[in-house]
Amino acid sequence: MEQGAARERATERPSPPSGGAVRVPEQAVRGEHTHGERDEDVAGVPAPGAVPRQVHRHSVRDQVLDALRTALVGGELAPGEVYSAPALGERLGVSATPVREAMQRLAVEGAVEVVPNRGFRVIERTPRELAELAEVRALLEVPVMLRLARTVPSADWAALRPLAEATAAAAARGDRAHYAETDRAFHRAVLSLAGNEQLLTVADDLHRRSQWPLISAPALRHADLVADAAEHRALLDALVARDLTVVESLVREHFTGSMG
Numbered sequence: 001m002e003q004g005a006a007r008e009r010a011t012e013r014p015s016p017p018s019g020g021a022v023r024v025p026e027q028a029v030r031g032e033h034t035h036g037e038r039d040e041d042v043a044g045v046p047a048p049g050a051v052p053r054q055v056h057r058h059s060v061r062d063q064v065l066d067a068l069r070t071a072l073v074g075g076e077l078a079p080g081e082v083y084s085a086p087a088l089g090e091r092l093g094v095s096a097t098p099v100r101e102a103m104q105r106l107a108v109e110g111a112v113e114v115v116p117n118r119g120f121r122v123i124e125r126t127p128r129e130l131a132e133l134a135e136v137r138a139l140l141e142v143p144v145m146l147r148l149a150r151t152v153p154s155a156d157w158a159a160l161r162p163l164a165e166a167t168a169a170a171a172a173r174g175d176r177a178h179y180a181e182t183d184r185a186f187h188r189a190v191l192s193l194a195g196n197e198q199l200l201t202v203a204d205d206l207h208r209r210s211q212w213p214l215i216s217a218p219a220l221r222h223a224d225l226v227a228d229a230a231e232h233r234a235l236l237d238a239l240v241a242r243d244l245t246v247v248e249s250l251v252r253e254h255f256t257g258s259m260g
Contacts, residue, residue: 068099070177081122130210133209152193154240163182167179187207
């Protein structure tokens, strides 16, 4: 595998002067498939302009994974539809291999399922599944939040204000995908004060699953997104005041919201 990765790096093109594009294998630029790949049937793929921005990280697969997560949260990959790795790779400007690897990760996260010889189908989630996720998150996080409210100094909560403001800014722009990112960052920062890495891993997985779109879900209203973001500020205020009743109420309500 290390030798294969070395060969792929050796075929990458230099980044353009702007530094804004993802570095991808030369074979992907030429539209060629890697060994063992073949065309797959597909129910539809996003238009080129609909593909989300590419994120600058070291791994091509990670960049593709971020892009696909953004497309899922934004509804550009529709529940119930099947998407092929080669077709999505063409849209993203990469070969099918990192797309397939990213989709396998999304399958583990419960966002897609493998359709043999075709590609990956976006999972059709139901309101009941969302309610179940909210219940599990509350069982896990409410006791932790209450313990933190009793023990964490006010100055530590104040340090999280910029994260709450970032969610508010994304909500004000109506940027659902960026809001999802900042929402998870805020919750991770709060829970990190408990000093439990296993808690962070489990909670983040549940949080991400709660953000995948529902079946035929209507577009989230701008006012709802703004209200959801405002709960972060209110939660920080309650944590600083050590108002346990308000903390518990806000956390439970936040989990049952549309973005959670």
